[in-house]
Amino acid sequence: MSATYLFDGVPMAAPHCGVRRAGGDPGRPGIRLNQSRALRWPDSIIRRLREFTGIGGPVTDHRASWVLPDDLSSVPAGRRLIHAQLSEWEFPGETDVVELLVDELVTNALRHARGQPVLTLSIRAGVLRCVVEDETSELPHAESPTGCEESGRGLQMVELLSRRWGVEPTRTGKAVWFEVLSD
Structure with a gap:
């Protein structure tokens, strides 16, 4: 099965470890399917990626x-x-x-x-x-x-x-x- 992984709408490489489908361990955030059946990164990971890369953050310069x-x-x-x-x-x-x-x-x-x-x-x-x-x-x-x-x-x-x-x-x-x- 081939899936599309998105980070703020941009296709990303598929994560290779710790991937859980919707319905996985409720105590740990995992990648889940969104409405369009594309996998969506958890908000906590998106925030960390934005902080690290500057993608999606406010541009001031x-x-x-x-x-x-x-x-x-x-x-x-x-x-x-x-x-x-x-x-x-x-x-x-x-x-x-x-x-x-x-x-x-x-x-x-x-x-x-x-x-x-x-x-x-x-x-x-x-x-x-x-x-x-x-x-x-x-x-x-x-x-x-x-x-x-x-x-x-x-x-x-x-x-x-x-x-x-x-x-x-x-x-x-x-x-x-x-x-x-x-x-």
Whole structure:
């Protein structure tokens, strides 16, 4: 007789020892048949497997990275990538703010630096961090635009809307980053 063994719906190798059918020793948990006639692992074993492997547990750390083209088409592409990734991760924070700030950092990298920007997004312990790397070591500086000037307010926006932000030198240039908290 061939049987399907499942661990949270995933086929697993058949256990070779201590297997008891439904109706076995009631004092000891065993593998039992579920409604679909597939064998089901006991909850205590499933909990231990989850603890050991991390399968099925809450995922709190994520990381994704993209190399963007060295042209202004990277700005909307970066927004779309961020939007899709945060949706996939079910990020509970304000994704519009993150997209706006990514837009600013990618635009700055394209206008004031050289090379293909590298966009990295990560979540760790409830903090979302976005990094845009470029190949220029010149550090960005916040401007103080006057009147109706169209540019110069980007880093002020990053300062106001993020939890923290900064610039770090890299081997090939610099990385400008910001952090926001998830709700």
